[in-house]
Amino acid sequence: MNRRTALKAVIAAVFAGSLASLAIGAAHAADPIRIGAVAPKTGPLAAGAAVTHWPNIQLWAHQVNEQGGLKMKDGTRRKVEIIEYDDRTNPGETIKAVQRLATQDKVDFILAPYGTGLNLAAAPIFAKYGYPQITSTSITDKTAELTKRYPSIFFTLGTTTALANSVAGILVKLHNEGKIGNKVAMVNVADAFGIELAESARPIFKDAGLEIVFDKSYPLGTQDLSPIVKGAKAANPDAFVAWSYPPDTFGLTAQAKIEGLDTKAFYTAVATAFPVYLAKFGKSVNGVLGAGGVNPDTPAMKAYYAAHKKVTGKDADYWASPVMYATLQVLGQAIEAVGTDRKAVTDYIKNATFKTVMGPWKFTNQSIHDFWTVGQWQNGTFYGVASTGLSGAKPVITKTGW
Amino acid sequence: MDILITGVLLGATYSLIAMGLTLQYGVARIMNLANGEMLVAGAFGAFWVFTTQKLSPFTSVAFVAPGAFVLNWLIYRFLLRPLVRRAKNRGMLEVDSILATFGMAFAFVGIMLLVFGGEYFTYSYLDEPVAIFGSPFGLNRVVACLVSVALCGLLYLGLNATRTGMALRAVAVDPAAAGLVAIDVPRMSTFAFALGGAVTAVGGIVLSTFLTMDASIGIVFTMKALIIVIMGGVGDVRGAIIASLILGLAETAVASLIDPGLTLAAAYLLFLLVLLFRPEGLFGRRQS
DSSP: OOOHHHHHHHHHHHHHHHHHHHHHHSSSSSOOEEEEEEEOOSTTTTTHHHHHHHHHHHHHHHHHTTTTTOOOOSSEEOOOOEEEOOOOHHHHHHHHHHHHHTTOOOOOOOEESSSHHHHHHHHHHHHHTTTOOOSSSOOOOHHHHHHHHOOTEEBBBBOHHHHHHHHHHHHHHHHHHTTTTTEEEEESSSSSSHHHHHHHHHHHHHHHEEEEEEEEEETTTOOOOHHHHHHHHOOOEEEEEEOOOOHHHHHHHHHHHHHHHOHHHEEEETTSSHHHEEEEEEGGTTTTTEOOOOOOEEEEEEEHHHHHHHHHHHHOOSHHHHHHHHHHHHHHHHHHHHHOOOHHHHHHHHHHHHEEETTTEETTBBBBBOOOOEEEEEEEEEEEEESOOOOOOOOOOOOOOO | OHHHHHHHHHHHHOOOOOOOHHHHHHHHHOOOTTHHHHHHHHHHHHHHHHHHHHOOOOGGGGHHHHHHHHHHHHHHIIHHOOOOOOOSSHHHHHHHHHHOOOOHHHHHHHHHHHHHOOOOOOSSOOOEEETTTEEEEEEHHHHHHHHHHHHHHHHHHHHSSHHHHHHHHHHHOOOOHHHTTTOOHHHHHHHHHHHHHHHHHHHHHHHHHTTTTTTTOOHHHHHHHHHHHHHTTTOOOHHHHHHHHHHHHHHIIIIIOOOOOGGHHHHHHHHHHHHHHHOOOOOOOOOO
């Protein structure tokens, strides 16, 4: 057989195969509900998405399909089919992929992208094609404006001000109890997230009676954070607060251990709630404060963590993972209630109450207003210690050395 | 004193990142934009050995170095040799190799994503303080510095005291003339490219003890290596070492004395100055 005939044979085989699969597809009673997913698989945010975003989609789709699909109004069951695109952590690519899903793949629904920036970038295109965008990994103070402008966007994870407020609240509480002094060393990553948080934290800390004795930023991707930790230590603070991203969360913690920066309150932001943080630093993380937190003791939450581990082989994080899963539950319950009409689903989400792993959820002004803000590692679990109105918070402990 | 030591430690880190590319660019004339991915692959090797085999990450050198050597040999032999043959002059080869390796970088990221997954890879090894002149420094960084010194020393000796080294340097200076004195230029170039890849992968092993890695982070290292190689001058190991140290010291000094937010600005300012006043690099030869 020469090369050309071999090639023909291959093409024929592929063609026959796809015909066969088409025939099988048509034989099914109900077509699956097609759901698009756009998020980073490569690029700077890929590793975070690999912890928080993709495994939850895998888990939810697996669970829905295992029980035969979503139970529609007319009593039929419809499975879900996920169509995934990698946006390479590039907002332009996110927008293109959403457009492609809407116009070429003609999917029934599109899951919200990953991270604040990519979600905000994609909001206009979601709105243009009338797809509900239930975000789970976006934190911004602009929720009021955004929900007014885009009638189908939903926010669930919180706001920057609430995050900064809670950190200040905890420090003030520890100070009033006489457990720590009022001197705070604050650093932030020079990226939208870090800058926004540092800016909202400065006046909040000052009004709360805290003195900021060290206040510096560092570029994203800094490979040596020791000058920063040395500087913070030289300022002799009682508390250390870092509005940090994953690589620097690990770097700052490692460096603080080495430099012996053992403040009684130690806070790093994103990725403190990741299981790999505990895996890397072991017992020494006891007492470390971080963004997020959960109440892992509810039966729903316990079942969620067990299922996550079983289906995806990975541990869920202790902040946005269950929130992400809850947004998928919201979408599923809305589809079960009103079908695949996107307008009806959006309206239903605005008004109904949902039973989620995070507890009952009811959106007001397209946002969830009760969310965890600060968590703390206590005996190998990252418990929520502050929230905006959730129950089950653990009391804060002070950190005793590394 | 603190600034000096921290700066030297950081400089040593940078030299680990850049040393491999110096060889690849200097001798084989391949501006390898997939260099960072090779480093990340080495780091994954160390991570795997540490987490699944419970061995010291440095034991992974045993399979990472030869593995990277063979892989890079094959890459050069089958993917880059055609470009070298086709190129009419050095400029054309550089442009072609930049485009080709840029594409390869994407392919590598995809492969690593498939094989290792997309999460963060980080672990604690030698993550303890060691006092130098009374100040604490991370033991893993100090070890990295020692490895870097040893590696640079070996390379320098190898290049200056052995016959192969001399041949490599000859190719770096003038491939055409090297061919005239019976040096097998294609073979030497392949060897340099493969050796560079192995050195980069070993660098990745060492860096993984204190840096958090993921499958797509390679580009960050590539950029740093590019700056250092261009600053140091093409094909000169000394130049790359000096440039790494200057960058490390400058960034640390700026971070400690002025503001940590300006470290990148300081690095690029230095880069600009070198480009403006010594476009051939610190140790480079002026082209006639």
